[in-house]
Amino acid sequence: MIARANSWFSVLGLEGNIGLLxxxxxxxxxxxxxxxxxxxxxDFIDAPLxxxxxxxxxGTDVLGRDVLARVLWGGYRILGGGALATxxxxxxxxxxxxxxxxRKGWPDQAIMxxxxxxxxxxxxxxxxxxVSLIGPETWLILIMVGFSHVPSVARVARGxxxxxxxxxxxxxxxxxxxxQWQIIAREILPNLKGILLVELGLRxxxxxxxxxxxxxxxxxxxxxxxxxxxxxxxxxxxxxSNPWPVVVPVLLIAILTIGLNLAADAISRRSGQ
Amino acid sequence: xxxxTQVRDLNIxxxxxxxxxxxxxxxIPPGEILGLVGESGSGKTTVGLALLGYCRSGLKIRSxxxxxxxxxxxxxxxxxDDLRGKVVFYMPQDPATALNPxxxxxxxxxxxxxxxxxxxxxxxxxxxxRLPEDGRILHAHAFELSGGQQQRIAIAMAFANRxxxxxxxxxxxxxxxxxxxxxxxxxxxxxxxxGVSALYVSHDLAVVSQLANExxxxxxxxxxETGPAREVxxxxxxxxxQALIKALPRLKDRAAPxxxxxxxxxxxxxxxxxxxxPFEVLHGIDLDVPRGACVALVGESGSGKTTLSRCVAGxxxxxxxxxxxxxxxxxxxxxxxxxxxxxxxxxxxxxxxSSLNPEHTIGRSIQTVIALFERVSRKEMADRVADALAQVxxxxxxxxxxxxELSGGQRQRAAIARALAAEPELLICDEITSALDVSVQARVVExxxxxxxxxxxxxxxxxxxxxxxxxxxxxxxxxxxxNIVEGGNASDVLDQHRAEETRRLLRDTPDFTYEx
Numbered sequence: 208m209i210a211r212a213n214s215w216f217s218v219l220g221l222e223g224n225i226g227l228l229x230x231x232x233x234x235x236x237x238x239x240x241x242x243x244x245x246x247x248x249x250d251f252i253d254a255p256l257x258x259x260x261x262x263x264x265x266g267t268d269v270l271g272r273d274v275l276a277r278v279l280w281g282g283y284r285i286l287g288g289g290a291l292a293t294x295x296x297x298x299x300x301x302x303x304x305x306x307x308x309x310r311k312g313w314p315d316q317a318i319m320x321x322x323x324x325x326x327x328x329x330x331x332x333x334x335x336x337x338v339s340l341i342g343p344e345t346w347l348i349l350i351m352v353g354f355s356h357v358p359s360v361a362r363v364a365r366g367x368x369x370x371x372x373x374x375x376x377x378x379x380x381x382x383x384x385x386x387q388w389q390i391i392a393r394e395i396l397p398n399l400k401g402i403l404l405v406e407l408g409l410r411x412x413x414x415x416x417x418x419x420x421x422x423x424x425x426x427x428x429x430x431x432x433x434x435x436x437x438x439x440x441x442x443x444x445x446x447x448s449n450p451w452p453v454v455v456p457v458l459l460i461a462i463l464t465i466g467l468n469l470a471a472d473a474i475s476r477r478s479g480q
Numbered sequence: 481x482x483x484x485t486q487v488r489d490l491n492i493x494x495x496x497x498x499x500x501x502x503x504x505x506x507x508i509p510p511g512e513i514l515g516l517v518g519e520s521g522s523g524k525t526t527v528g529l530a531l532l533g534y535c536r537s538g539l540k541i542r543s544x545x546x547x548x549x550x551x552x553x554x555x556x557x558x559x560x561d562d563l564r565g566k567v568v569f570y571m572p573q574d575p576a577t578a579l580n581p582x583x584x585x586x587x588x589x590x591x592x593x594x595x596x597x598x599x600x601x602x603x604x605x606x607x608x609x610r611l612p613e614d615g616r617i618l619h620a621h622a623f624e625l626s627g628g629q630q631q632r633i634a635i636a637m638a639f640a641n642r643x644x645x646x647x648x649x650x651x652x653x654x655x656x657x658x659x660x661x662x663x664x665x666x667x668x669x670x671x672x673x674x675g676v677s678a679l680y681v682s683h684d685l686a687v688v689s690q691l692a693n694e695x696x697x698x699x700x701x702x703x704x705e706t707g708p709a710r711e712v713x714x715x716x717x718x719x720x721x722q723a724l725i726k727a728l729p730r731l732k733d734r735a736a737p738x739x740x741x742x743x744x745x746x747x748x749x750x751x752x753x754x755x756x757x758p759f760e761v762l763h764g765i766d767l768d769v770p771r772g773a774c775v776a777l778v779g780e781s782g783s784g785k786t787t788l789s790r791c792v793a794g795x796x797x798x799x800x801x802x803x804x805x806x807x808x809x810x811x812x813x814x815x816x817x818x819x820x821x822x823x824x825x826x827x828x829x830x831x832x833x834s835s836l837n838p839e840h841t842i843g844r845s846i847q848t849v850i851a852l853f854e855r856v857s858r859k860e861m862a863d864r865v866a867d868a869l870a871q872v873x874x875x876x877x878x879x880x881x882x883x884x885e886l887s888g889g890q891r892q893r894a895a896i897a898r899a900l901a902a903e904p905e906l907l908i909c910d911e912i913t914s915a916l917d918v919s920v921q922a923r924v925v926e927x928x929x930x931x932x933x934x935x936x937x938x939x940x941x942x943x944x945x946x947x948x949x950x951x952x953x954x955x956x957x958x959x960x961x962x963n964i965v966e967g968g969n970a971s972d973v974l975d976q977h978r979a980e981e982t983r984r985l986l987r988d989t990p991d992f993t994y995e996x
Contacts, residue, residue: 374834375829375835376836381795
């Protein structure tokens with residue numbers, strides 16, 4: 208259980224707070240980026256691969272577009288898409304897992320063995336399979352990224368639910384005949400908020416990495432739109448001339464992932480999982 | 481050899497200076513047992529652990545002296561490794577968690593000895609604690625032994641190096657009366673035989689009265705009264721000790737008979753059999769609960785009393801037979817029963833620490849129950865919650881609190897309030913006082929008696945505590961190994977006890993015979 212405290216700050220400890228700051232910093236950059244960018248991410252403003260200079264603080268990319276503008280514009284899709292996919296995936300996974308852990312018997316077996324089968328595919332392969340079959344549609348990417356999280360989240364939620372379902376307060380709810388959806392959503396779910404918050408953080412980091420990887424492979428955001436993953440792919444051949452269009456997106460994704468992991472670790476220590 | 485254990489002016493406080501234990505002085509001669517009595521939060525366990533030079537994190541020993549034999553525990557020069565296990569030994573409350581489930585009992589027992597013992601020595605130490613001396617137990621794992629056997633192993637470990645002092649923290653709380661009686665006798669005999677002193681930390685006055693030579697009563701970190709057991713418990717001088725003794729249920733007390741206008745059978749169970757997996761644990765039970773009466777189910781752990789109560793509540797899967805309520809046959813699973821009947825039969829659990837959802841406020845827990853059975857307006861809901869809390873004498877502000885913010889007694893009251901909110905006719909109470917202090921237990925029992933009188937509530941009261949039963953029940957059913965071996969009016973069962981099992985339970989129940 209996360210102890211109720213006046214602020215998240217005192218709850219998470221030093222490492223957790225650093226993680227949270229790193230995460231929020233990258234999110235802030237991605238969200239307000241489009242509003243503060245002085246250049247359009249699509250305009251050709253200079254020669255290709257121009258070095259950094261005043262006014263073009265990170266130089267230009269292989270096609271002569273402003274790198275800073277593309278960095279500022281290229282984050283919100285990854286982060287927004289990552290967040291949507293993660294929330295959906297964790298929610299579905301949590302409900303399925305809690306249902307399995309509380310209901311037990313054959314539904315438990317059916318859900319968990321199906322999860323095993325799905326989990327046999329690495330997440331990225333699973334997403335690639337469908338995206339290459341149907342096409343790089345945004346809705347499909349989000350659904351598949353979310354879906355790829357479901358099995359492992361379900362496993363974690365089931366573990367927690369099995370423990371909580373044995374407690375007397377759940378037995379009491381059964382004795383007074385509370386409907387099962389109510390037991391799952393209102394009685395068991397709140398008791399798992401610690402471990403689910405941890406899952407949410409870790410899965411968000413995975414989502415961002417997968418969506419960036421899809422962009423890198425050309426299956427995510429399509430050119431000429433700006434996207435951190437796409438930028439890495441477009442500019443990696445010219446790293447010697449102007450490293451910034453590769454280095455900055457890589458750093459941002461790394462900072463985001465590290466930040467989320469630190470914060471998730473802190474939450475998990477706090478909730479004693 | 482100097483005399484036993486001396487504690488002088490022990491002060492323990494938290495890191496920010498709040499006193500937890502104040503000026504505690506104790507003296508235990510060799511071979512004698514001191515009973516340290518007090519309610520939860522009185523600091524008795526803190527004192528017990530301090531004798532090992534140990535403090536829970538956040539606490540520190542500010543001043544004082546603890547002398548065990550020639551060793552000064554609090555002196556800097558004293559190496560903790562030479563002290564613990566050799567001079568002083570700690571015996572925890574729950575032997576099941578103290579023994580490593582992955583190691584054989586013999587391996588763990590051997591580890592305690594200062595010099596590696598041979599098998600003969602190990603067997604001898606088993607014999608001392610009245611366990612069979614053949615190799616079977618040495619080769620067993622802890623989970624293959626009963627609670628009593630596990631606790632005997634813990635005793636064997638405690639006496640292995642013949643320490644000067646053994647600190648025992650409620651070592652018999654989890655055991656049933658017969659096992660408890662045997663374990664207590666063993667401890668007493670071993671202490672006397674080997675000149676080992678013992679500090680017996682407990683909230684159970686009846687047990688302490690049987691075991692201890694001297695008693696110290698603790699309250700809020702101070703010792704309020706100390707002296708020979710017979711004097712302190714027989715003619716207590718301090719009012720707190722008097723209150724504690726008064727709160728204790730006595731075997732000779734009897735519940736008031738009930739007066740009903742129309743006698744009627746509320747709950748009736750016929751030929752009930754129940755299984756745990758392939759094992760039949762109830763073998764054809766018949767029982768009746770008359771309207772307005774309290775029927776007690778007593779028996780040792782494992783006799784099937786909790787299974788029986790769960791069957792009635794619809795919480796046990798795997799049973800046959802009929803359960804009827806006011807003549808209407810009940811479905812076996814609670815979920816299949818009509819809403820009206822689920823409302824009329826309410827279950828209260830043993831452990832108030834797990835029976836309330838830690839993530840919900842008390843008010844929300846109570847609301848959930850009301851909302852499940854009735855449609856009520858917001859205003860009425862608030863009134864109903866306040867009313868339910870009032871019935872168990874809790875202020876209505878408790879509705880906004882979380883269970884972790886309440887004491888054990890308050891939690892159990894809240895759990896009772898939640899059951900009452902459904903306006904039941906039958907309450908099934910499963911050992912509901914065993915996790916509570918005696919004074920709290922007395923208040924909860926009073927509350928139930930009052931509800932029984934005022935609301936005509938019927939109760940099925942499951943317990944192993946016979947003196948408590950004498951206080952509250954009009955009828956008693958004695959269970960043994962899945963059968964009811966004796967049943968009838970409370971006085972008949974307690975006074976005539978025809979069945980062997982009843983006699984045994986009564987004989988082993990530590991009754992408090994001193995007069996307050």
